[in-house]
Structure formats: C-alpha cells, structure tokens
Amino acid sequence: MWIDSSRARRRIWSRRVKPNDIIQSLSKSEQRVLNAVLEIEKRNLHIDEIKRNSRTEKEIISNIINVINKAVDDAD
Amino acid sequence: MLIESIHISNFRQFYGSIDIEMSTEPGKNITVVHGANGSGKTSLLNAFKWCFYGVTDFDTFNEHILNEAAIEKSDDGEIIALKVSVKFQHENRRYGATRSQKFVRLNGIKAESITESEFTLDITGDDGQTLRSRNPNLDLRSILPLDLQPYFFFNGERIEHIAGVNQGVQIQEAIRKLMGLELVDRAVEHVGRVKNEYRNFVRNSAGLSEEQKELHDLIQRLEEEKQQYDDDFLNAKREESLAKNKITDIERQLKKFEKSRDLQERRDELELRVNSNNEQLSRIKSKQKVLIDEGAFLVLSSDMFVKCSALVDDNRKKGILPYGIKEQFIDDRIELGSCICGTTITPNSQEHKCLLEVRKTAGTDNQESVYTCVSALLNGQEEIVERFNRDYKEYSEDLGRITIDTEEARKEFNEISAQLIQLDDKKITLLEAEHLRTTNHRDNAVSDKGIAQNSSIDAVAKLDDYNKRLIKLEDDQARQTSTNRRMSLATVIAETLTELRESLSDQVRVDLSARVDEIFQSIIRKPIRAIIDDEYRLQILKKSTSGEEHPVNEQSTGERQVTSLSFISSIISLAKEKHSKRSTFFQGGLYPLVMDSPFGSLDDDYREKVAQNISVLAEQVIIFVSNSQWEGKVKLACSDRVGKSYKLIYHSPKKPKSGNNAYTVHSGNGLEYSTIEEVLL
Numbered sequence: 001m002w003i004d005s006s007r008a009r010r011r012i013w014s015r016r017v018k019p020n021d022i023i024q025s026l027s028k029s030e031q032r033v034l035n036a037v038l039e040i041e042k043r044n045l046h047i048d049e050i051k052r053n054s055r056t057e058k059e060i061i062s063n064i065i066n067v068i069n070k071a072v073d074d075a076d
Numbered sequence: 077m078l079i080e081s082i083h084i085s086n087f088r089q090f091y092g093s094i095d096i097e098m099s100t101e102p103g104k105n106i107t108v109v110h111g112a113n114g115s116g117k118t119s120l121l122n123a124f125k126w127c128f129y130g131v132t133d134f135d136t137f138n139e140h141i142l143n144e145a146a147i148e149k150s151d152d153g154e155i156i157a158l159k160v161s162v163k164f165q166h167e168n169r170r171y172g173a174t175r176s177q178k179f180v181r182l183n184g185i186k187a188e189s190i191t192e193s194e195f196t197l198d199i200t201g202d203d204g205q206t207l208r209s210r211n212p213n214l215d216l217r218s219i220l221p222l223d224l225q226p227y228f229f230f231n232g233e234r235i236e237h238i239a240g241v242n243q244g245v246q247i248q249e250a251i252r253k254l255m256g257l258e259l260v261d262r263a264v265e266h267v268g269r270v271k272n273e274y275r276n277f278v279r280n281s282a283g284l285s286e287e288q289k290e291l292h293d294l295i296q297r298l299e300e301e302k303q304q305y306d307d308d309f310l311n312a313k314r315e316e317s318l319a320k321n322k323i324t325d326i327e328r329q330l331k332k333f334e335k336s337r338d339l340q341e342r343r344d345e346l347e348l349r350v351n352s353n354n355e356q357l358s359r360i361k362s363k364q365k366v367l368i369d370e371g372a373f374l375v376l377s378s379d380m381f382v383k384c385s386a387l388v389d390d391n392r393k394k395g396i397l398p399y400g401i402k403e404q405f406i407d408d409r410i411e412l413g414s415c416i417c418g419t420t421i422t423p424n425s426q427e428h429k430c431l432l433e434v435r436k437t438a439g440t441d442n443q444e445s446v447y448t449c450v451s452a453l454l455n456g457q458e459e460i461v462e463r464f465n466r467d468y469k470e471y472s473e474d475l476g477r478i479t480i481d482t483e484e485a486r487k488e489f490n491e492i493s494a495q496l497i498q499l500d501d502k503k504i505t506l507l508e509a510e511h512l513r514t515t516n517h518r519d520n521a522v523s524d525k526g527i528a529q530n531s532s533i534d535a536v537a538k539l540d541d542y543n544k545r546l547i548k549l550e551d552d553q554a555r556q557t558s559t560n561r562r563m564s565l566a567t568v569i570a571e572t573l574t575e576l577r578e579s580l581s582d583q584v585r586v587d588l589s590a591r592v593d594e595i596f597q598s599i600i601r602k603p604i605r606a607i608i609d610d611e612y613r614l615q616i617l618k619k620s621t622s623g624e625e626h627p628v629n630e631q632s633t634g635e636r637q638v639t640s641l642s643f644i645s646s647i648i649s650l651a652k653e654k655h656s657k658r659s660t661f662f663q664g665g666l667y668p669l670v671m672d673s674p675f676g677s678l679d680d681d682y683r684e685k686v687a688q689n690i691s692v693l694a695e696q697v698i699i700f701v702s703n704s705q706w707e708g709k710v711k712l713a714c715s716d717r718v719g720k721s722y723k724l725i726y727h728s729p730k731k732p733k734s735g736n737n738a739y740t741v742h743s744g745n746g747l748e749y750s751t752i753e754e755v756l757l
Contacts, residue, residue: 037569
C-alpha cells in the first residue's frame with residue numbers, strides 16, 4: 001500500500017495543507033522562482049499537448065533553467 | 077462556451093436543412109426541443125458530437141448517419157452532402173465549427189462515402205477578423221476536451237454509470253481538466269526534466285569520485301524508472317476502470333436478449349454476492365488484525381503466565397507475597413530510633429540487626445505496584461485468552477464460510493459464462509466472448525496496478541538510500557558549487573509543485589463532494605448522501621441504525637440517474653464558479669449541458685426536482701425531451717427559464733392512425749423524415 005511509503009505520507013500531508021500554506025513554507029526567493037515557473041507554463045497553456053522533446057518543450061525547459069540560474073546567481 | 081446555433085443538413089432523420097437557434101440569454105438559459113419517440117432527439121445530440129469530434133453513440137456508429145430520404149430522392153451517381161455546423165462563443169471570440177462529408181448514391185437505396193469527414197473551425201476575434209484554424213481539432217479540443225464530452229453531451233437514459241464507483245480515474249481526470257490543474261501537472265513534469273539537466277551537468281563535472289558518479293547515474297535511472305512505474309500504475313488503473321465500464325455495458329446488452337436475460341440477471345446477483353462477500357472479508361480481516369495486535373501476545377506467552385502464576389502462588393504460600401512490610405517503613409523506624417512497640421533502636425544493637433534482617437524481605441513501592449498489576453493480569457488472563465480464542469475462531473470460521481461462498485459464486489459465474497457461449501445466438505456468443513476477454517483484461521490490469529505500485533514503493537526506498545549516501549560523500553565545498561545549488565533549488569520547486577498538485581486536487585475534490593451532495597439532497601428523497609471519496613469515487617452513503625455510515629451498493633436506475641445528474645451538474649457549476657474567480661491555479665470554464673432525455677427513468681417527483689435544479693447550475697442548458705416527458709410538471713418547473721422552445725415534427729410515410737397531430741404528420745410523399753418548428757413562448 002502507498003501508506004507505507006514516504007511519498008504517501010507526503011501525499012497525505014499535502015492533501016491536508018492548503019496551497020497557500022505550502023507556498024508560504026518556501027523562502028521569498030523560492031516563491032519568486034515558483035511563480036516564474038508557473039508563469040512560463042501559463043504562457044503555453046493554450047497548446048493542447050506539448051510533445052516530449054518538441055521545440056516548445058525544449059524552450060520551456062530552457063526558460064525554467066534561466067529562472068533558476070538567475071535566482072542562484074542573484075543570491076551570490 | 078455558449079452555443080448560438082446548430083445547422084443540420086441530411087443528418088439522420090433530418091432531410092434537407094434545419095436550423096436551431098439556442099437561447100443565450102442569462103436567466104432564460106434553457107433551450108428545449110420536444111418531440112415524439114423516433115423523431116430525432118438522440119440524433120440532435122449526436123449531431124453535436126459528430127460535428128465536434130466526428131463520433132456518435134448510435135449502435136451502428138457512423139454507418140447510417142446520412143438521411144435516407146436524401147438518398148431516395150437522389151439519382152444514381154449523384155453526390156449527396158452531409159453537413160453539421162455549430163456556432164458558439166467562447167472567451168470573447170465567436171467560433172464556427174463545421175463538419176461535412178460527401179456521399180455518392182449507388183444502385184438501390186444505398187450510398188457510400190467518397191470522402192472522410194472534413195472539419196473546419198473559423199474563429200472571429202474582437203477585431204471582427206475571421207481566421208480559419210490550422211489545427212481545428214486541437215483548437216476545439218482545447219475548449220471542449222474529447223474525453224470530457226460525456227459530461228457535456230449526454231444521453232440521460234445511459235448516464236446511470238457515469239458517476240459510478242468504477243469511475244474514479246475518469247472523475248479525477250475530469251476534475252484535473254475542467255479545473256485547469258493541467259498547469260501544475262505540466263510544471264511538475266518540466267521542473268523534473270530541469271533537475272535531470274542539472275544532474276547530468278554535475279555528473280560530468282571534474283572532481284567527482286567514481287562512487288559519486290555511479291550514485292548520480294543510479295539516482296537518475298531510478299527516478300526515470302519510478303516515473304515509469306507511476307505512469308504504469310495510472311495506466312493500469314485507467315485500463316481497469318475502462319474494462320469495468322465495458323463489462324457493465326456488455327452485461328446491459330446481454331439483458332436485452334430474451335435468451336440471455338435470466339442468465340445475466342443471475343450473474344448480476346452473483347456479482348453483488350461476491351462484492352458483498354469481499355466487503356465482509358475485508359471488514360473481518362481488519363477486526364482479526366486488531367484482535368491479533370492487541371491480544372495475541374497473551375496467548376503466545378501462556379507458558380510464561382503459568383510459570384509466573386506458580387511463582388506468585390509459591391511466594392504467597394511462603395508469606396513473601398503480598399509484602400507485609402515495606403523498606404521505607406523500616407528505614408523510617410531506624411531513623412526515628414524507636415520501634416512501633418516502643419523499644420529504642422540504637423545502631424548495631426540486637427533490635428537494629430533484627431530490623432535489617434526483616435528489611436531484606438520487605439518490598440518496595442515499585443514491587444508493590446508490579447505485584448498488583450501481575451495479580452490483576454493473572455486473574456484476568458484466563459478469561460482474556462478464552463475470549464481471544466473464541467473471537468479468533470469465530471472470525472476464522474466466518475472467513476472460511478465467506479471464502480467458500482465466494483468460490484461457489486465464482487464457479488456458478490463460470491458455468492453461466494459457458495452456458496452463454498453455447499447459446500444458439502451468434503450475437504450473444506460474441507458478446508460473452510468479449511465479456512470473457514474484458515474480464516481477463518481487467519484482472520491483468522488489477523495485477524499490473526499492484527506490481528507498478530510495489531515497484532514504485534521499492535524505488536522510493538532505494539532513492540532515499542542513494543540520496544543519503546550521496547550527501548555523505550559530498551563535502552561542504554562541493555555542496556556550495558552553483559550547479560549543486562541550482563539542482564537543490566530545482567528539487568525544492570519540483571517537490572513543492574508535487575505537494576501543490578495533491579493539495580489543489582484534494583481541495584477541488586472536497587468542494588465538489590460538498591456540491592454534489594448539496595444538489596443530490598435537493599433531489600433525492602431517501603436519507604442517503606453523496607460524497608467523492610479519497611479515491612475520487614462517487615459513493616452513496618447510508619446511515620445504519622447504529623449511526624455508522626456504509627456505502628449503498630444497490631440503487632434503482634432512477635436513483636443512479638439522479639446521482640449522475642448531480643455529479644455532472646456539480647462539476648459544471650464548480651467549473652463555472654472557478655471561472656468567475658480566476659486564480660493562478662484554477663481556470664475553470666463555462667460549459668453547456670446538452671442532454672437527451674434527462675428525465676428518462678425518473679418518476680414525476682424526481683423529474684420536477686431535476687427540472688427545477690438543473691437550469692441554475694450551467695451557463696446554458698439544451699434539452700431534448702419526449703413530448704410526454706415535457707408536458708406537465710417538467711414544463712411547469714422550468715418554463716420561466718426557457719428562452720427558446722422547439723418541437724420536432726415527424727413526417728411519417730404512413731397515415732397516423734389517429735390522424736395528424738402536433739408531433740406526427742403524414743408526409744404524403746412516401747418519405748420518412750423530421751422537421752423542426754419553433755414554439756412561440
């Protein structure tokens with residue numbers, strides 16, 4: 001059963017915690033990265049299905065990498 | 077989405093062209109089309125499905141969708157066009173969706189298609205410019221996803237299983253798509269890929285030991301494997317659910333044939349018996365587990381109890397137990413320097429030595445409490461063991477009895493299947509062969525689901541282990557490299573997104589559960605309630621006299637329809653609400669309800685309540701209903717919300733026995749077709 005796995009414990013925990021509380025548990029800079037990632041996804045939401053290794057997916061991944069790199073560089 | 081109109085040409089009963097304008101007025105959002113049986117209500121519903129998705133749910137699928145009168149009235153070799161166009165508004169744009177197909181008339185009253193159906197989608201933006209979509213199917217499905225169409229376009233007489241307990245996967249999918257959770261799903265997937273990119277970079281950087289490189293490889297491979305197991309689990313779960321639905325459908329068809337009806341009904345009874353047995357087995361096993369957890373140690377340590385009992389008895393006989401005197405009491409006397417009889421006690425005196433001798437056999441407070449507990453346990457032990465043995469035996473007997481009963485039911489199950497296969501009816505034989513194949517497929521899916529679940533659990537345990545080993549090998553300096561910090565940040569974001577997905581899905585589930593029950597309660601008469609459980613199954617619960625709630629396994633067709641209607645209405649109304657309060661995560665949406673015979677198997681009271689409730693839940697409601705179902709309570713209950721009303725007129729090649737009436741007229745030209753007429757309100 002899932003119950004025995006740590007993933008299940010996290011899953012049960014996640015179900016009980018409100019989305020805002022999950023976000024608040026991140027630091028401010030982590031929250032900024034999370035928002036930026038969601039913004040990137042939102043821009044491509046009109047595409048019905050993003051195929052693996054497609055140009056669109058590569059572009060999304062590259063944009064997320066840029067966001068993360070910038071967050072770490074800014075912290076330095 | 078608001079449907080403005082539908083144009084139908086030579087589709088099923090509709091010879092030539094018909095146009096229906098839908099009501100888009102808020103407050104008067106119902107469009108009703110009423111007609112006699114066979115006049116084309118189900119065809120109207122299927123005209124939408126065919127136009128949008130190229131599918132229909134007729135028993136003959138798309139084989140006979142071209143109007144027969146159109147074939148009859150054409151000459152051999154003449155081209156006949158079939159076309160359905162739907163105009164609708166969505167997100168400040170207007171859309172024109174058209175599907176058409178060309179046929180050629182053959183010898184006899186036959187026609188065959190000469191082209192595949194063609195689908196176009198024209199989009200008019202705010203600026204008034206109309207553009208033709210390059211990917212019309214993709215664009216349409218992003219507005220009305222194909223797998224969600226059963227929730228928007230449905231046949232009321234066939235919806236009783238739409239929200240059954242077998243539909244957990246479909247319900248979860250519907251929630252995910254309708255509520256816009258796709259955003260988080262995609263982010264989870266993409267950030268996971270980003271994490272792997274960083275891992276590759278770290279793996280190939282200089283200064284890493286062979287062991288570290290190997291661990292990085294193992295972790296990456298294992299993460300991919302785990303993802304695969306999770307996908308396999310979901311696929312197997314989906315396959316299981318689809319197989320269950322197919323089995324239900326086959327069984328429904330088997331009940332339509334006279335030869336197989338009794339056998340199938342018996343099989344239904346057996347199915348219920350097996351399900352009820354399985355529930356009982358699971359309940360008894362849980363009770364037995366609690367019994368073993370709490371009492372097995374007493375039984376297993378019986379020998380120790382006997383020895384302990386003998387020891388206590390022996391000490392009692394010797395007068396050691398219970399302790400007559402305590403150490404503390406003697407210590408107090410020595411400190412005071414006097415005995416209770418008044419004798420003075422001086423150090424090293426004879427009296428002092430006597431007291432020290434008595435102290436050796438005196439008990440402590442601790443020993444006293446242990447003695448009290450052991451005595452109580454020894455006194456009750458026999459009764460506890462007796463009770464344990466009695467309960468254990470009872471549970472074991474129940475388990476045995478139920479298992480035998482299940483085996484017998486399964487045996488009869490197999491016999492019924494063999495009898496059905498041997499019946500002298502090819503349709504039944506084919507259906508039963510399909511039933512056997514699907515049952516086998518379902519069982520395989522159940523087994524695959526378990527394997528994938530266990531493999532995923534193993535992978536999680538191994539991943540934890542490898543990650544701990546990797547952390548031990550990394551020194552602080554390595555941990556501070558920017559790539560490692562980037563990977564850690566990607567990991568935090570990936571984990572947060574996964575948690576968000578769980579939390580958001582559950583939040584919607586809880587909201588939806590409350591809404592389903594609210595609608596359900598406003599219609600249903602019985603003291604039962606509807607919930608969407610943790611596994612996203614719609615369950616109907618009933619309170620027993622002891623106050624305990626248990627799932628209701630059997631519902632009438634009418635009640636199942638009410639359940640499904642409550643579910644569909646609640647999902648559409650929640651999507652509408654989320655749409656009005658858009659947040660980062662929930663897009664929601666405005667969806668229409670297009671229903672054929674929504675009052676199918678409902679009695680008068682349920683019809684009235686459904687009619688009162690359903691119109692306020694969706695942005696737009698389009699109902700195709702028989703004239704008999706429309707008249708009376710249904711019409712009264714929703715007439716003030718009807719914006720457009722039409723009646724279907726069936727043109728019969730034969731003169732109607734009671735002469736022409738409002739719904740049936742003599743065609744006079746030997747053709748059979750239907751036309752539509754607006755009814756002024």
